[in-house]
Amino acid sequence: MIVSEQTRPEATPIPGIEHATWASTADGLQHLSVWRQTLAPGAASPPHQHDCDEVVLCLAGQGEVHVGGQVHRFGADSTVALPKAAPHQIFNVGEVPLQIVAVLSATPVGTWLPDGQPIDLPWRT
Numbered sequence: 001m002i003v004s005e006q007t008r009p010e011a012t013p014i015p016g017i018e019h020a021t022w023a024s025t026a027d028g029l030q031h032l033s034v035w036r037q038t039l040a041p042g043a044a045s046p047p048h049q050h051d052c053d054e055v056v057l058c059l060a061g062q063g064e065v066h067v068g069g070q071v072h073r074f075g076a077d078s079t080v081a082l083p084k085a086a087p088h089q090i091f092n093v094g095e096v097p098l099q100i101v102a103v104l105s106a107t108p109v110g111t112w113l114p115d116g117q118p119i120d121l122p123w124r125t
Helices: none
Strands: 017-023 033-039 054-060 062-067 070-075 079-082 088-092 098-104
Touching: 033 088, 062 079, 062 098, 088 098
Parallel strands: none
Antiparallel strands: 017 033, 033 098, 054 079, 054 098, 062 070, 062 088
């Protein structure tokens, strides 16, 4: 077991998104990653998909996830379950930062655009 400090999300090259990786391969894990992200009001993740299941826990704010042609609203104390390979996009639709924790069932986490092109994420996965 390794105990580490939960670092605050920092700015990334993706506009409006701050990120911190809390647990991954670098921490000795083989099958799990934990990310903390903050999306500024009006910000969105790029449309993407992962090579693993993802669970998003909303800590604060109001969001939408677009997946499978459907739009699902969520807010604080909501859980969003995203199956492996499901193309999705997360939007902050509120007036305050959207604060989320993502738990992914892989490390490193493979991430692709919906057309299958790999995304080189600007953080450790």
